Amino acid sequence: MAATEVNMSDGEQFFEGVEKLLEIWFTTGDGNAKTADLRKIPRHNLESLLKIVRCEIISFAKNDQIDAYVLSESSLFISKRRFILKTCGTTIPLLCLEPLLHLAEQFAGFTEVEDLFYSRKNYRRPELQVTPHKHFDQEVALLDSLFPDGAAYCLGAINRDCWFLYTLNPVPQRNRRPALPPLEPDQTLEILMTDLDPEIMSIFTREECLNATEATKKAGIDKIIPNMVIDDFLFEPCGYSMNGVTKNGHY
Ligand SMILES: C[S@@+](CC[C@H](N)C(=O)[O-])C[C@H]1O[C@@H](n2cnc3c(N)ncnc32)[C@H](O)[C@@H]1O
Structure with a gap:
């Protein structure tokens, strides 16, 4: 049985399918990120990081651009300067943020976070989550303690189905190059099905x-x-x- 699977008193088994999605874009302070690469973080350190989150690696595939891990609670994708961690159940991804920032500096050569997106749908059973994931306010407080210019949003009705997002805004200000087009075109399509x-x-x-x-x-x-x-x-x-x-x- 998964560590995060819960046996309810009526014998029903429950697993929180809602996934927490953490995406971080790193940069070097001087904008010269030629040799910096998040894939230089040793596997052993990634495993320790995931222990904090309460999940583990069960499989691995890669191509030139991305290392893709199947986890006991979903997926981890690591490319040169982007880290994407998607976990379900009662995992605690935000607790790995500080150690990840240290690993990114120590092994990968990245000293700054250029952008960050943390998002999730409302949980089915919020009371089963672990602090700081019990409530969006808790998640925002932790993120605010690390990032001075973050902004929190909720899309949808807060007493029904809704989607929470925390990101570092405003993006043009952070890039400090508002007139330039983005160097790496990127689209993400996320489909949540219930x-x-x-x-x-x-x-x-x-x-x-x-x-x-x-x-x-x-x-x-x-x-x-x-x-x-x-x-x-x-x-x-x-x-x-x-x-x-x-x-x-x-x-
Ligand atoms: C990691 S989740 C699936 C995530 C997938 N990316 C998605 O979006 O649906 C795995 C599913 O397998 C079930 N499961 C059964 N045994 C499990 C285990 N030992 N660890 C994790 N999930 C387990 C859970 O109930 C859950 O629905």
């Missing part, structure tokens, strides 16, 4: 599929982006995670 058809979801159980490869094929996930290298995992007794990386650096 209340899915249980019949289709049974694909992601050990009863229906022997392994992750079979689940990936049956679900048609291997056809979403042709030629991506898929690193997938089927949990016991149910649950599925996958990372897909393509040659051109998408993931």
